[in-house]
Amino acid sequence: xxxxxxHQDELQRRLATLRETPIxxxxxxxxxxxxxxxxxxxxxxxxxxxVTNLCNLRCEHCAVGDVLTDTEQRAFPLxxxxxxxxxxxxxxxxxxxxxxxxxxxxxxxEVTRPLLQYAKARGLRTQVNTNLTLPLERYESFIDxxxxxxxSYNYPEPAEFARIAYAYSDRVPKDPTALLRRxxxxxxxxxxxxxxxxxxxxxxxxxxxxIEEIHARIAELGCRRHEIHPLYPxxxxxxxxxxxxxxxxxxxxxxxxxxxxxxxILFGTFPFFACSPDPTHRQLLAHVLAQPNTTVRNDPDGRxxxxxxxxxxxxxxxxxxSLGPVGNIGREGFQAIWERWLASQTAARIHCHCPAARCxxxxxxxxxxxxxxxDWHAREAAMGAGRGLVRPT
Ligand code: SF4
Numbered sequence: 001x002x003x004x005x006x007h008q009d010e011l012q013r014r015l016a017t018l019r020e021t022p023i024x025x026x027x028x029x030x031x032x033x034x035x036x037x038x039x040x041x042x043x044x045x046x047x048x049x050x051v052t053n054l055c056n057l058r059c060e061h062c063a064v065g066d067v068l069t070d071t072e073q074r075a076f077p078l079x080x081x082x083x084x085x086x087x088x089x090x091x092x093x094x095x096x097x098x099x100x101x102x103x104x105x106x107x108x109x110e111v112t113r114p115l116l117q118y119a120k121a122r123g124l125r126t127q128v129n130t131n132l133t134l135p136l137e138r139y140e141s142f143i144d145x146x147x148x149x150x151x152s153y154n155y156p157e158p159a160e161f162a163r164i165a166y167a168y169s170d171r172v173p174k175d176p177t178a179l180l181r182r183x184x185x186x187x188x189x190x191x192x193x194x195x196x197x198x199x200x201x202x203x204x205x206x207x208x209x210x211i212e213e214i215h216a217r218i219a220e221l222g223c224r225r226h227e228i229h230p231l232y233p234x235x236x237x238x239x240x241x242x243x244x245x246x247x248x249x250x251x252x253x254x255x256x257x258x259x260x261x262x263x264x265i266l267f268g269t270f271p272f273f274a275c276s277p278d279p280t281h282r283q284l285l286a287h288v289l290a291q292p293n294t295t296v297r298n299d300p301d302g303r304x305x306x307x308x309x310x311x312x313x314x315x316x317x318x319x320x321x322s323l324g325p326v327g328n329i330g331r332e333g334f335q336a337i338w339e340r341w342l343a344s345q346t347a348a349r350i351h352c353h354c355p356a357a358r359c360x361x362x363x364x365x366x367x368x369x370x371x372x373x374x375d376w377h378a379r380e381a382a383m384g385a386g387r388g389l390v391r392p393t
Pocket of ligand 1: 273352357361379381
């Protein structure tokens with residue numbers, strides 16, 4: 001790959017700096033903007049591994065719900081996956097997702113922990129996406145290898161956990177809030193021990209009216225970061241009604257008006273853009289960017305990251321099952337799959353770039369849900385980005 005700013009040594013030095021700098025609102029190594037300009041094409045700096053399709057919950061907003069199973073076959077050798085990862089010398093971050101990556105102690109011992117050990121041996125920044133509802137010892141057995149523990153949290157009160165978490169379960173336990181209590185105990189203990197717990201809330205018609213209460217609970221539990229994402233209408237989540245952008249914007253304003261300033265708020269796949277023809281959208285983005293301890297992350301999916309199933313070797317652009325695989329590492333390496341994806345019509349459609357706004361374009365599902373038919377390449381940012389640089393129009 002031809003480098004724009006740097007030759008290979010300089011590139012590796014810049015990537016090493018990204019890996020080594022502490023994670024903060026100023027240094028989010030998952031944001032694809034962190035490596036913009038280092039090469040003439042987007043670099044593959046992040047791999048997310050789906051370690052299982054087993055999960056003890058069946059949440060209503062689950063974007064991989066249709067592929068969850070009760071038993072599973074592991075058809076792809078872990079050594080072959082690691083050999084493919086070895087070939088990617090541009091990696092900075094590494095994520096583990098599911099299902100629930102701690103669904104069983106055996107899964108932890110045979111897959112989750114070995115992969116995290118591999119990633120840490122390479123000096124990568126690591127994240128585990130978990131519901132954190134299982135016994136604490138299971139998480140403690142790999143927590144030293146984790147930089148960010150990413151937890152779903154959408155519950156203003158216990159009854160909402162019972163409704164959301166078992167929405168597609170065959171069986172609801174006698175005490176349907178017991179796992180919420182354990183999750184909250186786990187969050188408290190891990191946070192008190194200095195672990196970086198990042199709680200994610202999906203903005204739905206159920207969470208939006210009570211986002212302030214949800215944020216207050218997350219802060220009180222000791223989470224260091226609160227991630228806010230739109231509903232991704234994939235799998236189970238596709239059966240939910242998607243909030244209008246105005247409802248979303250109202251929830252964001254209420255959250256920012258009452259938020260705990262100690263908690264970093266990260267907006268992922270934020271559906272309000274600097275190029276929006278609607279001035280209220282640009283004003284909301286400017287308002288968000290002007291808040292301390294608040295960031296808007298460019299979407300990693302397909303911009304610096306691929307997802308791979310450790311069960312099959314299938315590679316996806318995102319872990320959302322409905323998008324379908326773009327390759328398989330049994331047949332070819334990540335880099336070949338990455339370059340084919342970048343050359344695809346889908347990538348071309350949504351991969352715009354406005355340097356003034358530090359924006360790399362919309363998430364694919366956000367674009368299809370909220371902006372069907374928009375020609376992103378015909379648009380241009382009408383405002384700048386970054387605290388101190390914002391120029392709302
Ligand atoms: S990069 Fe794309 S989405 Fe972002 S402001 Fe520019 S045209 Fe809009």
